[in-house]
């Protein structure tokens with residue numbers, strides 16, 4: 349196995365889903381296909397120093413839980429909203445990867461005429477699926493009344509959509525959005 | 531002048547535009563009229579401590595300049611995107627309150643079929659206007675070729691829309707959005 353070859357072929361296997369999506373979204377913006385961004389991580393700022401002649405420095409802050417999804421924007425005139433998650437489990441993703449607020453948010457988006465989905469990457473295989481947010485909401489609601497606490501990969505295979513991966517765009521989820529929502 | 535009366539009538543004069551918009555957006559969500567949020571402030575995190583048995587603590591971080599606008603979401607099935615600014619100048623707002631990236635972003639949103647605008651509050655009078663992003667873009671582009679470096683309040687009066695203010699919703703900008711964009 350030659351190292352160079354390996355780097356070329358499998359080079360982006362080591363990228364996280366978030367990195368791949370950032371590169372993909374930047375590509376969509378540069379080619380004027382869509383305007384979709386990841387929202388900044390919400391931070392609770394407790395203390396800031398304002399040194400003379402240099403930039404304000406945050407010296408105490410904490411991560412907060414997001415109340416919405418991570419990604420939103422516009423595509424073909426429609427509002428787009430999604431959450432992206434990676435799991436190391438081979439055959440399922442635990443529902444605890446999502447929060448109640450996020451599921452509630454996705455229900456609202458649907459009600460107001462937006463396009464909502466999740467993107468889930470199974471790291472072991474690199475298989476990455478798009479699944480409409482309605483399905484997440486169904487699993488979520490069922491889990492609250494005793495149903496299973498995860499979504500099986502089999503379900504993604506049957507009701508979701510495998511996202512094609514290539515060099516650019518890396519995770520071409522808009523190709524799936526075209527098929528599913530338009 | 532009685533203090534209590536003053537507090538009741540002018541009580542919310544002391545609120546910043548951002549606080550007023552947050553309360554307004556929360557009201558829109560609770561009454562299921564729209565789903566619009568302010569994006570978190572983008573922060574560049576340099577150092578995080580992970581103490582045992584307590585929350586991760588960010589000990590060095592800096593504010594970053596936003597590359598998009600501050601607010602987006604969905605209303606009546608349409609993508610909504612805006613930036614909000616307050617100025618202490620009585621008769622104009624300097625263009626340096628906005629960034630090139632933001633103006634570029636607003637042009638993209640327009641091109642993709644979204645609704646884009648700015649909300650500007652003149653603090654001295656509390657007058658708060660909605661102005662379509664096209665006008666900001668025109669002023670911006672003109673300023674790059676020697677034009678004026680600010681937008682006069684007179685222009686907001688003539689081409690923008692004064693936003694009605696009340697107790698709840700505080701800054702009812704969706705009423706203007708209904709008139710202007712639908």
Ligand SMILES: [Mg+2]
Pocket residue numbers: 414417418431
């Ligand atoms: Mg997240």
Ligand SMILES: [Mg+2]
Pocket residue numbers: 596599600613614
């Ligand atoms: Mg801003």
